[in-house]
Amino acid sequence: MAGNSIGKEFRITSFGESHGRIIGVVVDGCPAGLRLSEADVQVELDRRVPAQPKIVSERIEKDSVKILSGVFRGFTTGAPICMTVENREVDSSSYEAIKDLPRPGHADYTARVKYGGFNDYRGGGRFSGRVTVALVMAGAVAKKLLSLFGVEVLAYTKAIGTVKMSGALSFEEIRKRRYETAVRSPDLECAKKMEDAIVSVRKEGDSLGGIIECIALNVPAGVGEPLFDALDADIAKMLLSVPAVKGVEFGAGFQAAELKGSENNDAYLLEKGKVVTQTNNAGGILGGISTGMPVVLRVAVKPTPSIAKEQHTVNLARMETAKVKVGGRHDPCVVPKAVPVVESAVAIVLADHMIRAGFIPKVLKRRK
């Protein structure tokens, strides 16, 4: 147990359940002297819930953050920052009927086995996507911290089901447009098709997954610790802990397996006196350490397991086969909500590693 914390210098501890009183996070190790307000966190939380009701759950989660500790007179103090949001719009009624019927694709069964049936199963409890609110709150702090050092993390939807973005957009376009579309794709035309795909699958009572790409700009060369604390290893661990993520790849990723060395190697060049690479198949990381090129990665998000269609399951109380039809309010596709989550997750790891590598000091400045 005791796995609800992650990070070494910038360390977060997550708590709270989908249908409990709150979702919360403690950020320990944020340097002192960072200007931080609830508004800074709120803006990121608001990004988690797309405005378009067509493609999201009917559960309206207006999450209002409270900072309970660690900030004094507008600046972080170096003490742990506890942030919470209340769970307001909770309707647990539909869960009683299915509490012995594990939903396929969900953690209902594994959680029950692991916790002897004591887990809070309402809305998936600790295993709900709602728990990612904690990541977004912590991620807001990480992003603000990184921004002081020029580092920016941009994620966007690359594919929804079989609808894929083709062609590359500039960082500028990604930065500006990714949160303009409901599906969080900066390619407006493609975004429309993705939205249609979601609306269509929702009508079928089914769901879709997709692929999110994430780019971190201006990460200096030299970030990443030896061997097991490789930058990519720590990012992968963080992302695989996000519900619904089933794979992660860096740079050319799985495609690299098909290339020859001469194609995949990124040649070094000098650009304005700085060492850069001609291509970036490495995704900005070699030997677990950043190269100074953009860190580029993609995650595979599975289709939402909660679907309106009837599915085969087992009644665990009676140990007999059964059928289950998931009621309640569910997102037909969690990819759009996952975009700011991926940004947050990557930002948290980068903040941790930039402190570890000495690029971010533990006291940002001295108060006069």
Next chain:
Amino acid sequence: MAGNSIGKEFRITSFGESHGRIIGVVVDGCPAGLRLSEADVQVELDRRVPAQPKIVSERIEKDSVKILSGVFRGFTTGAPICMTVENREVDSSSYEAIKDLPRPGHADYTARVKYGGFNDYRGGGRFSGRVTVALVMAGAVAKKLLSLFGVEVLAYTKAIGTVKMSGALSFEEIRKRRYETAVRSPDLECAKKMEDAIVSVRKEGDSLGGIIECIALNVPAGVGEPLFDALDADIAKMLLSVPAVKGVEFGAGFQAAELKGSENNDAYLLEKGKVVTQTNNAGGILGGISTGMPVVLRVAVKPTPSIAKEQHTVNLARMETAKVKVGGRHDPCVVPKAVPVVESAVAIVLADHMIRAGFIPKVLKRRK
């Protein structure tokens, strides 16, 4: 720094460099009472080096393990187990010429930036694939431990470059044949094509990557800790720390992103009174906890960056563009060597998590 250890209960610490005196590992937390000999470890080390000289480096590494501590009268004592192999066939001559010329695709540049030029660059130093010998030694202990609880870890080469295994083999076939072929593929016909592809690319002075699949059998349901210590998250972290790995996916993985929920969800069934799933798109893990189905994952291995072709680089001492041609002895494809490494890596994480979840006790039995 201080990232050369991984695991919480079954915890390993890696040390040693490619061209230094030794490669070593300390395994801390192995339960007391496990029968263990140097021969148990040697058999795994021997698997790391395929017998066919056609497809491997000319550096002949006959690695002989020594167990220096933690074993008394044939059994583990509960004390840390230190194991080492000496580096015998070391030829560092070719590295002096290129010490200021970072090889594209290698960690030469990032290591130099990170360690201020004090890193042992000979043969890649700490960033050499040779360091995986430490994983294999620790993995041998993990595998022996897991075998007492029925758990078996099988990896094999699924693709080399564009040559891919098609069709599924039985676990029995995989178990029997994977180490019979030089490329570590259990599909004998496909293995031949893979071998040809490697021989061919070697002649070009180029290299290939590939995909390794790994299956863990008989992992009981309930293995995996909350949230950030999810079983898949910890496996991903471990695998991304293996040199040349650029991606990891579980179950349907990236393919899941294209499926609908109704296709991807694994329906529950009863089989001889046990809860199983009809399909295994989840790869045996839901919510970071094992389902009781086989754990299935794949890693993408990039092509060896060391190639005989001339490449563009930068002379870091003079800060001017340059060309580099990597001499020395290199594997045209590290995938075959990586197969037992992936098995070891997964076995280590499983051993750690099975202890954490209480499936493996900390004292296996009491000595009479």
Next chain:
Amino acid sequence: MAGNSIGKEFRITSFGESHGRIIGVVVDGCPAGLRLSEADVQVELDRRVPAQPKIVSERIEKDSVKILSGVFRGFTTGAPICMTVENREVDSSSYEAIKDLPRPGHADYTARVKYGGFNDYRGGGRFSGRVTVALVMAGAVAKKLLSLFGVEVLAYTKAIGTVKMSGALSFEEIRKRRYETAVRSPDLECAKKMEDAIVSVRKEGDSLGGIIECIALNVPAGVGEPLFDALDADIAKMLLSVPAVKGVEFGAGFQAAELKGSENNDAYLLEKGKVVTQTNNAGGILGGISTGMPVVLRVAVKPTPSIAKEQHTVNLARMETAKVKVGGRHDPCVVPKAVPVVESAVAIVLADHMIRAGFIPKVLKRRK
């Protein structure tokens, strides 16, 4: 940074400041299936504040705990348990005047140096004794958990200044009477003298320290991990992190340094078929592992640094010598308040180690 957590299996994370919104704690790793209510925690919090106004600060801290997560239908779920109390009776007015005048014996100076002046200095902020409320909340959970396995932790005041308890009381007497006296000494006669000493020193505008003894009963033999995670090492770390503690000793402790081996060694005996020792100079721990005898330790608590007398200090804004007289409401002796804190601290370490050693399972039972 990131040092606000402690423990490996039963792991707590502390947050909140003396004059902030709340004091809180997250307990991660508490086994599922423990019956737990706010009342269980409240009873321990109430013990922190002796009823007698004569010997305590005028700040009346009626701390009401809220359990925000991790408990469902009266039982722990295995998810992190977040608990908070609000800071109500806060008067920060006296701190503005002395914010540049570090109080001798306090952490004002060191905190300012470390956090660049961004620390919340009101009431000592994170360095206030008030932060021990977090320990007491977590300790309440640990005690309840330990009680299921027969383990009980009893602390009491052994000395206040030069007034010392002489003679040993039975465990029964300690258990019954320690919270009956304002000073938390089970020796009623001695308690009266201690109280007088505190009242007297308060009149002088001065303060007193003392010694607390703590006994853990029924800890089974075999608790304690190898070498650096020795049971006594982990208890010592925890206790030295409690404000005002300046020393810790186990069993005969510093007295052992004057004994001969033949006097200090505890001979083994058989008692009802169980191995016991005739004496307990080891304090129940040998080689960092519990012997099965009571764990016995003592901590030295320094006199409260906040005193009404004028003291020499330095004005850190002007860098010139100055004088400071601490106003506000302060305890003339923190020893009585520290008694339940010491109990909690030791209980938390024992809970962690009993889980680690396998004496407490991670799921206490299975819900029907």
Next chain:
Amino acid sequence: MAGNSIGKEFRITSFGESHGRIIGVVVDGCPAGLRLSEADVQVELDRRVPAQPKIVSERIEKDSVKILSGVFRGFTTGAPICMTVENREVDSSSYEAIKDLPRPGHADYTARVKYGGFNDYRGGGRFSGRVTVALVMAGAVAKKLLSLFGVEVLAYTKAIGTVKMSGALSFEEIRKRRYETAVRSPDLECAKKMEDAIVSVRKEGDSLGGIIECIALNVPAGVGEPLFDALDADIAKMLLSVPAVKGVEFGAGFQAAELKGSENNDAYLLEKGKVVTQTNNAGGILGGISTGMPVVLRVAVKPTPSIAKEQHTVNLARMETAKVKVGGRHDPCVVPKAVPVVESAVAIVLADHMIRAGFIPKVLKRRK
């Protein structure tokens, strides 16, 4: 389990047994660019064994260190440093006779319970004082690192049994003379009495303990992490893990419990523009953070449990009372050997914390 490592940035992993092949340590996280040779480590190892045969065990341990990794061309590389010494003068014959007879005061009984009888009991195995050789090797690295930043750690024997040093010596005298006497006391006159006491108790077949004081000079203000990673907490944890240590106190320590606040508080002064304290009852640490004054602490070392006198024990195989007389070669007093061990232990924690607090960079310089 898995407790054989300690430290976060400067992290050591200990391995090896008293009568096994080697004693070893891995230092992970030592900054790159530290000049380091085997001779640097050897000088500290040699200090562990006083030259005078009158007061030490007859086992002559000429320990020769080998550095197996992490050093390249005379400098640390940032990679883990593995160091070992072989166990040469091993005579295990006397242990077979007493393997079922736990020696009072030793960890024989607790180790057997914990490890199910699989522990290597020869010479105490992992619980032998000999394991402190690992601390001394790692401590040599820590000391060399600290010396670059002006920090020096001096320990010395303050008391042997009832013979106590009175009066304070200057740091200069302590530095120069502590290793000149067999008992490691810088007070030559007192040292003679201590030596006599040891010779005398040895004749009786008995043993003595004592008190070691340790002073760390020039530790800058601001070293120590929040709450549970307080500098004193981490030093205490490290020291209590050293065999035979039963207590630790900082500054005035247990004596502080008898003082009034006005006596114990250290007034602040300005000295050449620097904030200092008039007295140092705090032992250089307030709120877990260094004040800039010398860090001062004392540990209580119990008398060696191995004595020639007959003692009561229990035959654990037959579960009946028995007697045991410890043969073999034992130190009548381990305090002199423990002096460099305490220095090493404190140096390791300081190195770790000075890196954590940012006073020591992770790369000391850049290689030209």
